[in-house]
Amino acid sequence: MTKITTMGEILVEIMAKDVGQSFRQPGVLLGPYASGAPAIFIDQVGKLGCAAGMIGCVGEDDFGHLNTERLQADGVDVSHIAFLPDATTGSAFVTYRADGNRDFVFNIVNSASARLGVEHATPQALADCTHFHVMGSSLFSDGIVAAMKKAVEQVKRQGGTVSFDPNIRKEILRSSAMREALGYFLRHTDIFLPSGNEVTLLVDADTEEAAIPALLALGVQEIVIKRGAGGASYIDKDQRLDVAALAVTEVDPTGAGDCFGGAFVACRKLGLAPAQALQFANAAGALAVTRQGPMEGASTFEQLRAALAPCP
Amino acid sequence: MTKITTMGEILVEIMAKDVGQSFRQPGVLLGPYASGAPAIFIDQVGKLGCAAGMIGCVGEDDFGHLNTERLQADGVDVSHIAFLPDATTGSAFVTYRADGNRDFVFNIVNSASARLGVEHATPQALADCTHFHVMGSSLFSDGIVAAMKKAVEQVKRQGGTVSFDPNIRKEILRSSAMREALGYFLRHTDIFLPSGNEVTLLVDADTEEAAIPALLALGVQEIVIKRGAGGASYIDKDQRLDVAALAVTEVDPTGAGDCFGGAFVACRKLGLAPAQALQFANAAGALAVTRQGPMEGASTFEQLRAALAPCP
Numbered sequence A, B: 001m002t003k004i005t006t007m008g009e010i011l012v013e014i015m016a017k018d019v020g021q022s023f024r025q026p027g028v029l030l031g032p033y034a035s036g037a038p039a040i041f042i043d044q045v046g047k048l049g050c051a052a053g054m055i056g057c058v059g060e061d062d063f064g065h066l067n068t069e070r071l072q073a074d075g076v077d078v079s080h081i082a083f084l085p086d087a088t089t090g091s092a093f094v095t096y097r098a099d100g101n102r103d104f105v106f107n108i109v110n111s112a113s114a115r116l117g118v119e120h121a122t123p124q125a126l127a128d129c130t131h132f133h134v135m136g137s138s139l140f141s142d143g144i145v146a147a148m149k150k151a152v153e154q155v156k157r158q159g160g161t162v163s164f165d166p167n168i169r170k171e172i173l174r175s176s177a178m179r180e181a182l183g184y185f186l187r188h189t190d191i192f193l194p195s196g197n198e199v200t201l202l203v204d205a206d207t208e209e210a211a212i213p214a215l216l217a218l219g220v221q222e223i224v225i226k227r228g229a230g231g232a233s234y235i236d237k238d239q240r241l242d243v244a245a246l247a248v249t250e251v252d253p254t255g256a257g258d259c260f261g262g263a264f265v266a267c268r269k270l271g272l273a274p275a276q277a278l279q280f281a282n283a284a285g286a287l288a289v290t291r292q293g294p295m296e297g298a299s300t301f302e303q304l305r306a307a308l309a310p311c312p
Helices: A037-047 A062-073 A142-157 A170-174 A176-187 A196-200 A208-217 A256-269 A274-288 A301-308 B037-047 B062-073 B142-157 B170-174 B176-187 B196-200 B208-217 B256-269 B274-288 B301-308
Strands: A004-007 A011-016 A027-035 A052-059 A076-084 A090-096 A102-107 A131-135 A161-165 A222-226 A232-235 A240-243 B004-007 B011-016 B027-035 B052-059 B076-084 B090-096 B102-107 B131-135 B161-165 B222-226 B232-235 B240-243
Touching (some): A004 A037, A004 A142, A004 A256, A011 A062, A027 A037, A037 A052, A052 A062, A062 A076, A062 B102, A142 A161, A274 A301, B004 B142, B027 B090, B037 B131, B161 B256, B256 B274
Parallel strands (some): A004 A131
Antiparallel strands (some): A027 B027, A222 A232, B222 B232
């Protein structure tokens, strides 16, 4: 039986109410919202009724409970999320600028999420895992990289598959240890889920056209390129599929790529064909941006079907 | 020339908008507000026009800048507040229950404020300090206790005086090292500023009446007991003064004790008699609760005079 597991940061997000609002003075904020890229990914998997599990660390505080209650309500196994009494659940404050860019205040690298290590990637936590997802944003410490490698090795040994969403800031590539780690995950990847120009980031290629054969040569089975409002593409050794983005009113883009990825991987692991998985993932990404809050826009199959075939 | 300096946590506070609001689900929040007990204390000192300085650590983020800009605008020397690039400014989320009690999510012990150590209590940072204030809430790590002792020793060597507001949770007293540290600060205290039953906390006494001679015997010159809506008392070896609380509409009690303390110490160091200092401090505490936000209710002398002698 399929079970998709991921590991990494579990956060709350606090959002400025108004565009252009500064965090250097008091104002109206909205939150806390459940967040963290891998948590959003796995929440979307759970909402599609696919068995799902999350490994991570939160503080013994309301923010930790908010996240685990939410994930559990959406069908995610949270029994391997550790509550750490001496740490605080991570948080991200986000405010949108008028040009659509975002400013953040992060409390992640000193939060409970940063305590994640090899001791959390236990054989028991991954015993029933048939597919493991690696979110690049999670790879911010040596301990987490080691834990993630340990998880990938166990799942591959069990005959499982791996997906990888780079989801990284370019600065991370300046570290040779991090480049090495990202190369390791790419070589173990079955489904690669880059956004836009991330497709060229980890191979010796300047263009998407050059990157694709290089990725396939590394052993990647399926490449799914997320282009936001530009739609998405699916490529394997036999075919290429392109899909246009659904027309939606954007409220909050945070989490859209994670919902896209969770929906694509869940559909494929539930046995849907690539073309169907791409359609559902495309709808999941579109619906995600229509809701305030990073995890609030995760969808059920019923909601995805309604978005793809709206009643006249 | 008088200069009052303090050292300790610098935070932002995020407040739930509604009474009874839970941090386990999204809602409307207000903030970030400048906060941190010693920061509020010294902001009140600065607002009264008394030379003031703060030693502490913030993250290189908007929350750090919010605090330093605010303190500087209110007249506090912020040149010894360190911006740490790899830490996040501390934060406290607070929500009021219907019974008036508060629930918190704290990010302090893993924040920039926790990095404070002896290296920050430099001779230069305290060179012109004539009075040093110790806030008990700041004493949450061995490194901070050591820094605070170093500061007290330098200021005493320079012929300066020390005030001490215990402002501690009872749990902290379970640690024998912490009890020893609190005893050290009490023995070096000239002005002691307990709230209510804190007056008995650090001496071998069960009642206020028994605690006062014990405190005076330790070398404490002036004892000021803050009783919130119950007013305040001043005791030295020669006299006792009592004052009733001013009648105000409470909006947010956070920071009232810190404003009271800052106003009392500033008035005394500016040369006012105990009776006058007690009146002004009492007014500062009262005005503090009328404003939303822990530091927003700090007052100028003009505002304190208006509160004490309102126009008919």
